[in-house]
Amino acid sequence: MIKKKTVWYISKYANIERFGSDTRHASFCKEFSRNELDVRLITSNSSHLFETLPTFKGCYYEHKDKGVDVVWVNTIRYRKTNGVKRIVSWIWFELLVIIFPMVKKCKRPDVVIASSLSLFSVLSGSFFKFFYKSKFIFEIRDIWPQSLIDLKGLSVNSPIALLLGGIERFGYKYADVIVGTMPGLHLHVKEKIGDSSKVHFIPQGVSLDWYRDRQESVSLEYIDKYIPKNKFIVTYAGTFGVANALNYIVDAARMLSHESTNIHFLLVGAGSEEAKLKEQVLASNIKNITFAPRVGKNQVQSILEESDVLLASVRDEKVYRFGLSLNKFIDYMYAKKPIICLFSGYPSMINEAGCGEFIPSEDAEALVDKLLEYESYSKDDLSKLGQNGYDFLVNNRSFNVLAKQYMGLF
Helix, strand or coil: CCCCCCEEEEEECCHHHHHHHHHHHHHHHHHHHCCCEEECCCCCCCCECCCCCCCCCEEEEEEEEEEEEEEEECCCCCCCCCCCHHHHHHHHHHHHHHHHHHCCCCCCCCCEEECCCCCCCHHHHHHHHHHHHEEEEEECCCCHHHHHHHHHHHCCCCHHHHHHHHHHHHHHHHHCCCEEEEHHHHHHHHHHHCCCCCCCCCCCCCCHHHHHEEEEEEEEHHHHHHHCCCCEEEEEEEEECCCCCCCCHHHHHHHHCCCCCCCCEEEEECCCCCCHHHHHHHCCCCCCCCECCCCCCCHHHHCCCCCEEEEECCCCCCCHHHCCCCHHHHHHHHHHEEEECCCCCCCHHHHHCEEEEEECCCHHHHHHHHHHHHHHCCHHHHHHHHHHHHHHHHHHCCCCCCCCHHHHHC
């Protein structure tokens, strides 16, 4: 009998549907399990991303979820995402992960996937490679510390940047395989260690079952209150954060408010920049823009269906030259709507699918020109662009397709 390969997927910020939603890690684990692998997902009950994670006494809580052994590690709770407690929580998580097989006396893993964030998961992945001879796959979903330097203003020479930079380079050198969710990660790794031969691109995926079976509609009251009738609706749905550069979308709305056009902007979500954006709209007396409250992920599609064009936006920063793999793109493509993204980095998905266009980051005038162009398209032309995105998503980005690529690395 052929021995089943044992795969451990370690990420402090993984989650499963029972406690919020299946993250990338959980979706891959379920696909691995369906392919007769012995799979264990190791995660933490301390996260700023989910509010319903399990609470328990002791160090570990183990249970089975759709064929996957799930291990929750009891770690320090924190509120501030940039506070010391978050770093302490990272370190505490890795220490408990490292001693887990000794405490539980479970069989050694053949493959260990250590997924950022936390970047400290490099340590547990390296430990298992050294002592258990496991194959170590280092998965990069956010490029740290570069993201902190570019988006949060962290000094390149600060102690935390130097520490994280050292851990990052060590992980690139010591890992057997490097997986990136962004298409240009090989360029970054080449800059850091002079070699990119171990880098593989496996982007964010889509769970088609979730989109088919778990969707709910927002209320008619929500639609009537926030989505105007007989307008060309241009929608952004997501976080109102500094990195999203939404002030340029507001600028575009201001420019178009003086034009003879039917374009209306809908910004759905919440975040740290919400108050500033609303002040910007109020100060300029912009009438062709509406802010709508954040809705559950399983309700987003019902809003996107009411839209004509969908927007994404990020700042013009160095870290983005290695590409994006936004969950937003997946939501947008599934909705079968054209997409315009303000982005000056490494292009992927939208251009590959032929479902919209990238225009330069932080360029409100380019956005105005592109929206006027799209407004002139027929409904059939817009529908064709949207269908292109949906077809690309289903054929190239479903987790069962991506899992086969991943398992090829084992």
